[in-house]
Amino acid sequence: MQIHRALFYYQPSQYQEINLLDSFASSDVEIEGLNDLIQAFANSDLIELQEEHDTLLAGIGDMEAPPWGSVYLDREEVIFGESTLVFRTFLRECNLDFNTPQNEPEDQVGLMLMVLGILLEQGRIDRATTLLDKHLNTWFDQFIKRFNQHAQNPSYQALGHFSQDLVTTINQAVQAE
Structure with missing residues (x-):
């Protein structure tokens, strides 16, 4: 899951600075398609x-696949909308605090x-289910459909399809719990 966060969140120009790809490449975790x-x-x-990152995710020009839930959920289609505040409350309830740059x-x-x-690593399945x-x-389905539709670079195409499969698999797994 951390690779998805990193690839959707960080600018590609930051990958080397934070040693992103090397740290994931040296991982012992074997997940089909991840390597x-x-x-x-x-x-x-x-x-x-x-x-590609700028076009899809960073808001430079017309953003093809805005990566924020409130853009899809709030009537005004804005960031920092009501759904963001609800998620922020959920994070506090989970005792998770994020200070982004x-x-x-x-x-x-x-x-x-x-x-x-x-949440999954901590075995907090009930909280993970609530998050989902x-x-x-x-x-997520609206976002990933737009992301997959507009991704031109093979790397971002792979990220979109892999993420879609991963979220589907996790949904099935937590429902089976």
Whole structure:
């Protein structure tokens, strides 16, 4: 889950600075398709990745796939909307606090996937189920459809499809609990 947070959240120009791809490539975790995803990003042209990230996720020009839940859920389609405040309350209830470098809404897809991963790692299935049912699942399908439709770079295409499969698998797993 951490790789998804990182790839949706960080600018490609930051990958080397934070040693992102090397740290995930050296992981002992074997998840089908994950190593291919990491290699796709590692072998991609940084400028092309940055352009794709900016177009899809960073709000430079017309943002094709806004990564914030409130854009999909709130009547005004704005960031920091009511759904962001509800998710912020959920984070407090989970005793999770995020200080992002920018004043960014907490309902960013990468941050939500990171929180989901933390809750699952901690065995807090009830909280993970709440996150899925009341927060992520309420808008993720709209987001990922737009993301997959507009992604041009093979690395981002792989990220979209892998993330969609992962969220589907996690939903099925927590429902089976």
